[in-house]
Amino acid sequence: MSVRAVRRLQNDVRVFQARIAFSVVLLLLAVAALVARLVYLQIVGHEHYAMLSQDNRVKIAPLPPTRGIVYDRNGEVLADNVPSYSLELVPERIDDLDATLAELQTLLGLSDEDIRRFRKLQSQHKSFESIPLKMRLEEEQIARFAVKQPFFPGVQINVRMIRTYPYGELTAHAVGYVSRISEADLKMLDPSLYSGTYHIGKSGIEKTYETLLHGKTGHQELETNVQGRSIGVLNTVPPVPGADLRLSLDITLQQAAIDGLGEYNGAVVAMEPATGRVLAFVSKPSFDPNPFVYGIPKADYDRLQSSPDRPLYNRALRGVYPPGSTVKPFEGLAGLEVGDLQADRKVSCPGYFQLPNSSHQYRDWRKGGHGAVDLKSAITQSCDVYFYKLALSLGIDKLSEFMGRFGFGKRTGIDIPGELPGVYPSKEWKKKHSKYPWFPGETVITGIGQGYVGVTPVQLARATAILANRGRVVIPRLLDAAQGEAGAAPEEAVGDNLAIAPEHWDTVIQAMIDVVHSARGTAKSIAAGLSYHVAGKTGTAQVFSVGQGQKYRESEVSKEMRDHALFIAFAPAEQPRIAVAVLAEHGGHGGSVAAPVARAVMERYLNGRAP
Amino acid sequence: MRYDYGLAGLGAEQTRFERIMKRIHIDIPLFAGLITLSGVALVILYSASAQSFDVLLRQGLRLLLAMSVMLAIAQIHPRHFRFYSPMLYGVGVLLLAAVLVMGEIGKGAQRWLDLGVLRFQPSEILKLAVPMTVAWYLSECPVPPAFRHIAVAGVFIAIPVGLIAKQPDLGTAILVGAAGAVVVFLAGIRWLYLLLLGGVGAGLLPVVWHFLHDYQRDRVLMFLSPEADALGRGYHIIQSKIAIGSGGFYGKGWLQGSQAQLEFLPEKSTDFIFAVVAEEFGLIGCLGLLAIYLFIIGRCIHISIQAQDAYTRLLSGALTLTFFVYVFVNTGMVVGILPVVGVPLPLVSYGGTSMVTLLAGFGILMSIQTHRKLLPG
Numbered sequence: 001m002s003v004r005a006v007r008r009l010q011n012d013v014r015v016f017q018a019r020i021a022f023s024v025v026l027l028l029l030a031v032a033a034l035v036a037r038l039v040y041l042q043i044v045g046h047e048h049y050a051m052l053s054q055d056n057r058v059k060i061a062p063l064p065p066t067r068g069i070v071y072d073r074n075g076e077v078l079a080d081n082v083p084s085y086s087l088e089l090v091p092e093r094i095d096d097l098d099a100t101l102a103e104l105q106t107l108l109g110l111s112d113e114d115i116r117r118f119r120k121l122q123s124q125h126k127s128f129e130s131i132p133l134k135m136r137l138e139e140e141q142i143a144r145f146a147v148k149q150p151f152f153p154g155v156q157i158n159v160r161m162i163r164t165y166p167y168g169e170l171t172a173h174a175v176g177y178v179s180r181i182s183e184a185d186l187k188m189l190d191p192s193l194y195s196g197t198y199h200i201g202k203s204g205i206e207k208t209y210e211t212l213l214h215g216k217t218g219h220q221e222l223e224t225n226v227q228g229r230s231i232g233v234l235n236t237v238p239p240v241p242g243a244d245l246r247l248s249l250d251i252t253l254q255q256a257a258i259d260g261l262g263e264y265n266g267a268v269v270a271m272e273p274a275t276g277r278v279l280a281f282v283s284k285p286s287f288d289p290n291p292f293v294y295g296i297p298k299a300d301y302d303r304l305q306s307s308p309d310r311p312l313y314n315r316a317l318r319g320v321y322p323p324g325s326t327v328k329p330f331e332g333l334a335g336l337e338v339g340d341l342q343a344d345r346k347v348s349c350p351g352y353f354q355l356p357n358s359s360h361q362y363r364d365w366r367k368g369g370h371g372a373v374d375l376k377s378a379i380t381q382s383c384d385v386y387f388y389k390l391a392l393s394l395g396i397d398k399l400s401e402f403m404g405r406f407g408f409g410k411r412t413g414i415d416i417p418g419e420l421p422g423v424y425p426s427k428e429w430k431k432k433h434s435k436y437p438w439f440p441g442e443t444v445i446t447g448i449g450q451g452y453v454g455v456t457p458v459q460l461a462r463a464t465a466i467l468a469n470r471g472r473v474v475i476p477r478l479l480d481a482a483q484g485e486a487g488a489a490p491e492e493a494v495g496d497n498l499a500i501a502p503e504h505w506d507t508v509i510q511a512m513i514d515v516v517h518s519a520r521g522t523a524k525s526i527a528a529g530l531s532y533h534v535a536g537k538t539g540t541a542q543v544f545s546v547g548q549g550q551k552y553r554e555s556e557v558s559k560e561m562r563d564h565a566l567f568i569a570f571a572p573a574e575q576p577r578i579a580v581a582v583l584a585e586h587g588g589h590g591g592s593v594a595a596p597v598a599r600a601v602m603e604r605y606l607n608g609r610a611p
Numbered sequence: 612m613r614y615d616y617g618l619a620g621l622g623a624e625q626t627r628f629e630r631i632m633k634r635i636h637i638d639i640p641l642f643a644g645l646i647t648l649s650g651v652a653l654v655i656l657y658s659a660s661a662q663s664f665d666v667l668l669r670q671g672l673r674l675l676l677a678m679s680v681m682l683a684i685a686q687i688h689p690r691h692f693r694f695y696s697p698m699l700y701g702v703g704v705l706l707l708a709a710v711l712v713m714g715e716i717g718k719g720a721q722r723w724l725d726l727g728v729l730r731f732q733p734s735e736i737l738k739l740a741v742p743m744t745v746a747w748y749l750s751e752c753p754v755p756p757a758f759r760h761i762a763v764a765g766v767f768i769a770i771p772v773g774l775i776a777k778q779p780d781l782g783t784a785i786l787v788g789a790a791g792a793v794v795v796f797l798a799g800i801r802w803l804y805l806l807l808l809g810g811v812g813a814g815l816l817p818v819v820w821h822f823l824h825d826y827q828r829d830r831v832l833m834f835l836s837p838e839a840d841a842l843g844r845g846y847h848i849i850q851s852k853i854a855i856g857s858g859g860f861y862g863k864g865w866l867q868g869s870q871a872q873l874e875f876l877p878e879k880s881t882d883f884i885f886a887v888v889a890e891e892f893g894l895i896g897c898l899g900l901l902a903i904y905l906f907i908i909g910r911c912i913h914i915s916i917q918a919q920d921a922y923t924r925l926l927s928g929a930l931t932l933t934f935f936v937y938v939f940v941n942t943g944m945v946v947g948i949l950p951v952v953g954v955p956l957p958l959v960s961y962g963g964t965s966m967v968t969l970l971a972g973f974g975i976l977m978s979i980q981t982h983r984k985l986l987p988g
Contacts, residue, residue, distance in 0.1 A: 011754060012754045013924075015755065016916075016924050019796060019797045019928075020797070020912060020915065020916060020928060023796075023797075023928075023932055027932075027935055030943075031901065031905070031939075033943075033948060034901070034939070034942055034946065035898070035901070037946045037947070037948050038855070038889065038894055038898075038946060041852060041856040041946065042855060042856060042860060042893060042894045042897075043859070043860060043894065045856040046856055046857070046859040046860070048856065049856025049857040050856070050859065052853050052856075052857070053857035053869055060846055221849075
């Protein structure tokens with residue numbers, strides 16, 4: 001080893017040893033801190049802690065917060081809390097839990113289901129917590145238990161605030177409901193935040209804004225004696241009540257929409273175009289959310305589940321339907337903006353369309369055809385052939401990209417959980433979902449909103465709002481404001497503007513006004529008596545295909561196979577304040593069934609009166 | 612300077628015993644310390660587990676297995692550790708990545724890798740592989756290491772730490788990161804760099820905060836005011852404080868701790884077992900237990916000071932200091948001077964996940980001690 005190498009080695013060792021020495025000093029300081037803390041607790045604090053430990057025990061009792069109230073835009077209560085008497089047990093204070101449960105069961109006539117539920121809750125909670133055995137006690141049960149209370153230590157009747165939905169079915173799909181905390185919920189929850197809370201938002205607004213609505217659990221440190229009886233409160237941290245939420249929803253519009261749908265199932269979504277605030281959110285049929293709060297009996301739930309009308313199914317959010325002709329205004333814009341379409345160029349419509357070298361006829365809804373139509377009249381009269389040709393000349397990928405700007409095939413981001421994105425196909429999309437390539441015929445039928453195209457009513461409403469805004473993208477939202485210590489409403493999210501020439505908007509919107517207000521418009525039946533202009537578009541979506549050369553006769557088709565009726569609209573057309581999308585399942589023609597529903601909602605909103 | 616094998620003062624001649632010890636590569640003082648600690652641990656665990664022989668038996672078997680691993684590792688020459696350091700590191704990182712991918716698929720349970728019969732946490736490997744690899748790299752660098760060397764070492768540390776934090780297992784990520792950082796510190800990083808790194812680290816805290824999960828933030832906040840979470844982690848601290856404080860100077864006696872025996876103390880056989888010691892054996896017992904730990908750590912420091920080359924110096928020093936960090940983080944948490952993070956008390960808490968890794972580390976230390984070439988005194 002050279003002298004230099006030895007020096008270096010010595011230097012390395014010296015540095016290392018200095019570092020070790022430094023570490024040892026830190027280590028000893030840490031140990032000193034530890035010992036100091038132990039001395040503080042075990043010598044200085046010994047008496048205090050010994051008293052807490054030996055003669056008394058400290059127990060922690062959770063103080064659950066009250067859940068925030070949900071209001072509609074006019075202050076109508078959509079979700080409320082009402083006091084309810086519940087029989088509760090603190091397992092830790094009961095000597096023989098099995099015997100007690102058996103006695104209570106006979107005394108109060110409880111079902112085996114009640115006992116089973118309690119057992120489950122018991123396994124999920126700490127033994128010092130008060131666990132409900134039976135909620136919503138009847139007067140007679142309260143009286144019977146009151147007499148025997150002294151024989152049941154650790155069992156008591158408590159008042160709990162229980163969720164109730166005054167409008168029941170009317171708001172079930174929008175507001176959602178709370179239900180008992182499940183095993184799966186527990187995995188997601190911070191247990192200490194939910195001590196003493198037995199309900200959690202399961203769907204709708206109740207789920208989206210769970211944290212806001214729930215508030216923060218408080219607690220009491222109770223000094224208790226050996227029998228577990230509380231002999232004093234050492235410390236109280238009060239709960240923070242959940243925030244009250246005001247929704248943009250208008251309950252009278254909900255009612256108007258439901259009434260308007262009449263015998264039909266379907267969905268109605270109405271929005272304020274400028275803000276994206278949702279005014280009506282209806283999925284019909286609906287269900288009563290109230291039984292879910294207490295725990296719906298299995299038979300009732302099965303009935304809801306297996307009903308052919310599927311009342312639990314949120315059509316507005318998760319129903320994916322062919323949009324039919326309602327896509328035509330958007331496609332018109334596509335033609336003008338990204339294609340070489342001239343608005344006044346006439347296209348002849350003989351009543352059918354054929355691809356070159358193919359005998360297959362793509363029919364127009366009007367058998368004899370519309371003759372020569374330009375873009376405006378094609379929208380107004382809903383000419384199919386015009387849009388077959390338009391789609392084909394644009395090509396599926398251009399069309400798909402443009403429609404995507406209006407949110408077709410994408411989730412809107414509405415503040416209700418579980419939304420589906422729908423589909424707006426492209427060549428790439430088909431590659432992923434099928435072994436076949438994209439066929440030109442598929443482009444043709446995409447032009448009239450059939451084929452692979454699927455939209456949700458909320459998506460259609462949003463696209464309509466973007467149209468009404470002349471390109472400003474908004475995100476539908478039900479929450480208007482949150483009030484309370486638990487927190488404020490999240491910021492509003494507004495997207496960017498679509499860059500489309502103003503005259504193109506004029507053309508398409510004028511055509512949509514003509515849909516309602518001109519003699520040849522497909523929705524002219526709703527124009528009578530309107531004090532403002534409505535811009536709309538009808539749609540009739542095929543549920544099954546009619547064979548070549550056959551005629552679709554409504555009377556011959558069973559109800560389940562009848563076409564869906566659609567209508568999109570905004571009003572007043574010049575200064576839109578409301579945008580609506582209506583879907584009536586198997587309603588037949590959009591103009592005759594869906595359009596009046598939209599009119600009812602718009603009249604209610606703009607003129608404040610029933611139609 | 613004369614070296615011994617743990618049996619001091621037997622003179623120049625190697626006894627028969629010494630010759631055997633030399634061949635089986637066991638460091639007697641370290642081994643004795645670990646055996647004592649394990650024995651004491653079983654006594655404590657018996658009380659903490661509500662006198663369960665079953666728990667005792669299982670822990671005993673684990674100890675036996677881990678001790679065998681330790682002794683086996685002690686037989687390996689340190690040059691092999693050095694040679695295999697980067698490979699062990701590579702395998703560990705790959706397994707971590709695999710866990711993340713499989714975890715994605717399985718939605719949850721991201722920390723574990725299921726090998727059919729055996730389930731284990733790859734992050735355990737990194738507890739050893741990170742200090743080994745950083746020591747392997749920095750031992751080749753001049754002292755003090757240049758900035759670029761530190762940057763490279765930083766990357767070696769950051770990759771597994773990032774992967775573990777993503778699992779998410781913040782506690783282990785911090786411990787693995789600390790193990791690597793200790794090597795950098797021992798390798799003689801300039802104080803100026805250290806200050807700079809400290810400054811940058813402090814500056815990054817708000818960013819880290821941003822990426823934490825809500826519950827992780829809650830935990831940190833909770834430490835700042837434990838009363839705010841009296842129903843969750845705060846409950847442990849309150850009950851733990853009562854248990855420790857009521858233990859007093861002499862303790863309530865073995866199996867006599869009312870807090871521990873009456874189930875008031877949660878997790879008393881795992882993370883909070885030190886509170887049982889404090890309640891039943893008092894301040895005396897706590898100091899005794901700390902003394903055993905300090906004896907073990909002292910012996911390990913002795914080994915690292917005597918280590919003959921840069922690699923073994925850095926590695927042994929890092930393993931030693933990391934061990935102390937484990938002990939301090941756990942006891943500090945139980946007595947309430949550190950935030951509650953899920954770190955067990957080494958070799959005492961019930962559970963075997965980390966025991967094998969810990970004792971494997973001691974195996975490395977023993978190997979470093981017993982494979983030294985004897986330099987002429």
